[in-house]
Amino acid sequence: MEQRNIDTYRTGLMHTALAYFLWGILPVYWKLIDHVGAEEILAHRVFWSFLFMMGLIQLNKQWAQLLEVCKRMIKKPLLLLSLILSSVLISINWFLYIWAVNSNHILETSLGYYINPLISVLLGMVFLKERLNRWQYASFILAAAGVLFMTMQYGKFPFVAIILALSFGFYGLTKKVTKLNASIGLTLETMMVMPVALIYLITIANKGESAFFAFSIGTNAFLIGAGIVTAVPLLLFAKGAQHIPLFMVGILQYIAPTITLLLGVLIYDESFTSTEIITFSLIWSALVLFSFSHVRGMKEHAWKLKKKKTMEM
Secondary structure (H helix, E strand, C coil), X not given: CHHHHHHHHHHHHHHHHHHHHHHHCHHHHHHCCCCCCHHHHHHHHHHHHHHHHHHHHHHCCCHHHHHHHHHHHHHCHHHHHHHHHHHHHHHHHHHHHHHHHHCCCHHHHHXXXXXXXXXXXXXXXXXXXXXXXXXXXXXXXXXXXHHHHHHHHHCCCCHHHHHHHHHHHHHHHHXXXXXXXXXXXXXXXXXXXXHHHHHHHHHHHHCCCCCHHHCCHHHHHHHHHHHHHHHHHHHHHHHHHCCCCHHHHHHHCCHHHHXXXXXXXXXXXXXXXXXXXXXXXXXXXXXXXXXXXXXXXXXXXXXXXXXXXXXHC
């Protein structure tokens, strides 16, 4: 039994790490089709993600689950509104990420996803009344100092990083309300915005502005593949995260922005001056404090549960 638990843990660890690795190298994929507008890439990403997820629903025989959620949406307007909101938020996040990568702002996307865990905790405090400890407050101060320093040095606010972090943070908040599994959730989210994506694709096709109907096999393959590169990491994460502790998920999530940062500097030659070094150093210091606080909190919670069980015996 113990060996089985170890094997399950290892499998969960591998799936989760692979998901973050794939998210980390995603800029490479978007760079391959940077001659296509971000709006068209997003529309294809939504459309093909929806079709891919419908195929998975059929393969996994999840139609009953999907129909059950649709019935709940009719009975519970809050669920419907939450799904609409989450679909809009993830669409904003996807669009901005694609635009930023293909406009040579990869480092700023990396900064956004480093900040994201801190934003998520802040949103939890504001909307879910979750309490913060002194280590978490200190991490926010350091992160804010990093953003402020970059703003003062360049004379402009890092909007890409902050909007990416906020949109994904609020997206995570809406997911707490819907509480749907990964495949059903992504299917419904893409279904909500798919009509808009389809109308946009038909409109640009009628105007003769569609990259897809330029009939480039390579471009079309990558546009269709956008559905796969969207769904696969999410499904890997959903499968892996349930078998490993939450603190481990918290540590592994930094794989993606770290890979993205390295790609931006080493492969795509984005500027990494003393300003970026100081900014990222402050953010990394904030994340060290944040991770320390997270692990410490998990250990204290486990100790309290153990003590409670001992007293009950």
